[in-house]
Amino acid sequence: MLRYLTAGESHGRGLVVTVEGLPAGLEIAEDDFQSELARRRLGYGRGPRMRFEQDELTLLGGIRHGRTLGSPVAVVIANSEWERKWTEEMSPHPGVTATPLTQPRPGHADLAGMQKYGFDDARDVLERASARETAARVVAGTLAKELLAQLDVGIVSHVIRIGAVEAGTGRRPGPADLAAVDESQVRCFDTAAEVAMIDHIKAVAKEGDSLGGVVEVLADGVPVGLGSHVHWDRKLDALLAQALMSIQAVKAVEIGDGFEVAARPGSEAHDPIEWSTGDEAYHRTSTRAGGIEGGMSTGDLLVARVAMKPLASLNRPVLKTVDTVTKEETVSFKERTDVTAVPAMGVVAETMTALVLANEALRKFGGDSVGEFTANARSYREAVRHRDAG
Numbered sequence: 001m002l003r004y005l006t007a008g009e010s011h012g013r014g015l016v017v018t019v020e021g022l023p024a025g026l027e028i029a030e031d032d033f034q035s036e037l038a039r040r041r042l043g044y045g046r047g048p049r050m051r052f053e054q055d056e057l058t059l060l061g062g063i064r065h066g067r068t069l070g071s072p073v074a075v076v077i078a079n080s081e082w083e084r085k086w087t088e089e090m091s092p093h094p095g096v097t098a099t100p101l102t103q104p105r106p107g108h109a110d111l112a113g114m115q116k117y118g119f120d121d122a123r124d125v126l127e128r129a130s131a132r133e134t135a136a137r138v139v140a141g142t143l144a145k146e147l148l149a150q151l152d153v154g155i156v157s158h159v160i161r162i163g164a165v166e167a168g169t170g171r172r173p174g175p176a177d178l179a180a181v182d183e184s185q186v187r188c189f190d191t192a193a194e195v196a197m198i199d200h201i202k203a204v205a206k207e208g209d210s211l212g213g214v215v216e217v218l219a220d221g222v223p224v225g226l227g228s229h230v231h232w233d234r235k236l237d238a239l240l241a242q243a244l245m246s247i248q249a250v251k252a253v254e255i256g257d258g259f260e261v262a263a264r265p266g267s268e269a270h271d272p273i274e275w276s277t278g279d280e281a282y283h284r285t286s287t288r289a290g291g292i293e294g295g296m297s298t299g300d301l302l303v304a305r306v307a308m309k310p311l312a313s314l315n316r317p318v319l320k321t322v323d324t325v326t327k328e329e330t331v332s333f334k335e336r337t338d339v340t341a342v343p344a345m346g347v348v349a350e351t352m353t354a355l356v357l358a359n360e361a362l363r364k365f366g367g368d369s370v371g372e373f374t375a376n377a378r379s380y381r382e383a384v385r386h387r388d389a390g
Contacts, residue, residue: 208316
């Protein structure tokens with residue numbers, strides 16, 4: 001079982017992630033982590049923090065000479081602003097803040113968190129609720145992606161909507177197109193839509209407002225049979241939905257055609273199955289089910305769409321709220337923010353998808369070393385092919 005835990009606050013000394021359950025012998029280098037973290041900083045409409053945040057890493061344990069040891073992997077991501085700006089405000093030592101935040105932002109964790117934990121300062125909530133935490137997830141996801149690569153599983157995301165602007169549905173990127181997607185300022189595979197999205201972001205930025213959007217995540221090469229139909233908490237689509245919904249500001253997830261399927265008759269809602277004599281395998285001829293049937297992967301392209309709401313922090317605070325001390329009507333406080341973080345959310349969605357698929361692959365194939373893991377997977381795939389071919 002692959003388990004991971006993150007710790008740390010947005011403006012604290014740093015973030016920590018511990019990943020347990022990886023087999024020994026997985027090749028990994030610091031550059032692999034840095035490459036994925038740099039992708040998380042991509043996207044037109046990001047705030048100024050992305051220009052100076054370097055995501056400095058310290059690999060504390062679980063990796064020796066570029067290979068995992070089978071023991072927990074521990075990584076620290078330092079906050080480059082800590083020494084310059086936040087040592088007093090975010091100090092772990094006894095004291096009080098001189099500037100408590102008491103105007104909670106609608107749409108954020110501020111007020112519910114203050115009520116739940118008995119805090120008088122919204123910063124006690126927002127620092128952990130911040131999407132900065134996803135940098136630690138991306139580190140964990142880098143390991144998951146490298147493990148899945150041993151099975152020739154590739155994951156790519158692309159933005160299909162920002163605000164009112166939608167991309168065309170004619171062509172989807174594959175794993176080989178990841179660099180091309182990342183070259184887009186909004187990580188959109190549709191060039192015409194990319195221009196319209198950027199113009200939309202510029203217009204909303206002038207108003208001090210924010211934009212949400214939708215990302216599509218695609219996993220290619222997923223083995224048939226990950227997940228299970230037997231128990232509710234083993235269904236692959238349920239696991240993916242929970243993982244993707246856990247991303248900050250995400251409010252909806254659909255697998256395959258999701259909500260659209262509900263409006264179709266049954267004759268138009270499912271994926272026809274065909275037998276391919278070329279590779280002697282079953283294939284679905286469409287992706288309406290998103291590569292998952294009965295809680296199990298079908299071996300076809302896995303498709304998930306993830307919807308992110310507009311960010312709750314605005315550069316022009318206009319959202320009505322109440323001061324928790326005076327109880328008077330006011331507007332929410334201004335915290336440094338992005339106009340949109342949808343392109344970056346796609347990278348995090350890849351991460352969460354990879355973590356779910358890697359965990360289910362380990363559950364299915366086992367193995368204390370990468371060699372044993374891949375041998376088990378190869379044996380299983382050969383057995384499926386032999387049985388299907390009759």
